[in-house]
Amino acid sequence: MDVKVYNTLTREKEVFVPLREGEVRMYVCGPTVYDYTHLGHARTYVAFDVIRRYLEHKGYSVLMVMNFTDIDDKIIRRANETGEDPKELANRFLKFFLEDMEALKVKPADVYPRVTEHIQEIIDFVKKLEEKGYAYEGNDGVYFEVRKFEDYGKLGKINLEELKKGARVEPGEGKRNPEDFVLWKKAKPGEPKWDSPWGEGRPGWHIECSTMSTKYLGEQFDIHGGGNDLIFPHHENEIAQTEACTGKKPWVRYWLHTGFVMVRGEKMSKSLGNFVTIRELLERYSPEVLRFFVLQRHYRSPLDYTEEGIQHAKNNLERLYHAIENLRIALEKAEMPFKWGEEEFELYESIRSAGKRFHEAMDDDFNTAEAMKPIFEVANAVNAYITKVEKPKASVLRKALEFFRMIGEVFGLFEGYFKEEGESREEELIELLIQVRSELRKQRNFALADEIRAKLREMGIQLEDGPQGTIWKRINV
RNA sequence: GCCGGGAUAGCCUAGAGGCGAGGCGGCGGACUGCAGAUCCGCUUUACGGGGGUUCAACUCCCCCUCCCGGCUCCA
Structure with a gap:
């Protein structure tokens, strides 16, 4: 049977046909590492993990790439607040993210490209856009000229005129047009910086994904995914840059986006402060309960976060x-x-x-x-x-x-x-305890019998007395 | 303003032009020293409101109400 996927680009379910037979190349936008991972992130990454696992189950060989944004305005701002070096701050949260993903049993990506490890590639990419006439240098950075790319808006169904009415388009000092976006930011004093043909600076946000995904997956590949909030402007801008640069369309065949995690009717987000971190949740629930909670809802639908909901998942x-x-x-x-x-x-x-x-x-x-x-x-x-x-x-x-x-x-x-096999010693000991307890029950020493049961329960072993004697189960949840 | 997603029995989630919704919770019964697990039954004539199309609508069409999201921070 064919797999059908909902493609944000066409707003339709389409039969999934990868570019190369039997192989799926997919890219999922990773986090900006400046804070702890919360349930909203987990939802997205668990969803893509299951998508990846299912494709593998169907017999595809999956090459999966997830980036880390490890240099960015937010990182710099946060580092200034805490007095930490931006690089160290990013390293720290990057490590936490990987730990959280491992705890959640998300299969690791094949490559986790970091922006700061790909500065040269990014510069080359921007140079190419400049040569092709899509980019220009302003006094504070290099910009992509949106109106030169006629397909602009096809993913997010954005109309440039409407966009301007949308009020939040910032003019920006060095921009020719308000809708243009930055490819390379010139460094202000004290900011992290790298040498470039346009002076010292750092990459803009969108360019990294274009550069790194094409480096590892080729100029055209199958799946590009992320949270709903990335459709516009992030993914829209990525398409513009990449298709302008390579001239190949479509850059990505299938765009997949996950729905938000909602808290009392609002999106879970850092800025609203209504988020729960994975770490907090893992103190109360097992990783599998959290996965189950996420998987009980279709990945594109909003997911309401309530303690009760997670408790349901646990049951x-x-x-x-x-x-x-x-x-x-x-x-x-x-x-x-x-x-x-x-x-x-x-x-x-x-x-x-x-x-x-x-x-x-x-x-x-x-x-x-x-x-x-x-x-x-x-x-x-x-x-x-x-x-x-x-x-x-x-x-x-x-x-x-x-x-x-x-x-x-x-x-x-x-x-x-x-997973477990070869724990026969432990099993023998449990059997022994059950025997002892049965003897106690015969003697109607229920106090001690119940204590044994309670203690084993604490250790994750549940005893159940039935007509044919006592059985035991592992409590894994 | 423009673009998009929703409203399903007490609760959570699917689905779909006629044909079994899945789980949770609650109640009753069986089993039991208690607990747990399990089984059987009930809660259950479910689909926001109003029109229309149709032999037939929860599903298609139109209108309305309410909720949510995006519109250069975001997963």
Whole structure:
């Protein structure tokens, strides 16, 4: 089945066809590293992580690049406030960002180009634009002359005349036209700077993505993504620069943008001060709960942040983990499948059809919210099968387990279950404790029995007493 | 002003011209020393309002109300 993606450029869902067969080259706009990563960032990067994982699952080889803006007005301003060196400040938050991404199980990009490591390439790019007549030098920097690029506005559906009415277009000292944007900023005293044909200065914001993406992914590539807030002006300007420079259109085939995280009806952002950092959240919730929370909503829709919502996600994920643990326990007493009965056919069919619907949902513009449904249906079917059937058949149970493993790989979940192997010592000790506790229960020493249960629970092991004795589960959520 | 996205049962999320919504929560039952998990049932005649098209609209068209976002800081 083909994957369909919603392309911001055309405002339509299109069949995804990469430029080179079997390979996807994608670029996701990374953060400006001057502060901690918050849930809004996490939403975007988890969404693109799952998009990337799904494309890999479909058999594509994915080359993924994410940039770091490590020199910029905001970094300089923040550094001035704290008295820190801008470079050190950027390094610090860059490191924090990578730590947060790792904690969230976001697969690392193949290259993380930093602006300060690509100054020469950026200068060359600007020079080329100058040679081609798209750029001019003003007294405070080098500017891109927007009106020379006739396609300007195609991504954000911007009309230049309307834009001027929009009031917030700043004239800027060295600009010829208010809509022009800066490619190279000349340094003011005390600011970080690099040598260039236009004197000492630093790159403008948009130019870095054009330069670095084409360096690693070529003059044309498949996917360029980021938050909704980057459509205009950032991505619009990137298109103008790059297509003006290379002359090749379209520079990027598919533009993907994520919706905002909302807090009580407002966008989560630094300036509003209504943000929660990943670090804070990870103190209260596991990484998988946060991923699950994000994936319960389609990536383009706004996502409302509430504690209750995350709690919901936690409950949901717990339910799935229980089903997986139930599978493991059932497998211990499972039989050779010398014959299948109606129940086996039923469970098999439910797994098969769920797999199909999962893929249909993901093929349809990575609709993770829709893809959740079949997962719960399998969990229900598994639980029903296990309670109904005395001697479950190992083969169907394994089919269910494979299903969850597949989901786990695409969504980046269930690591707590599928990762560990060879912890048999720990398992033996748990079994021993269960035996001791059973003896205590027979003697009706419930106080001590309950204490053992409570202590194990604290360690992430949950005991459940049932008709066939006591079983244990790992609590991974 | 211009451009875009929304309103779905108590709550959260999908979807779609007729055909099972998924989860959470709540209630009742089974199981149980308690807890937990699980099963069965109920909460459930769901789709912002008004027109229209149609044999049939939650879905298509028009209008309206309300909410949100972008319009050179942003993921």
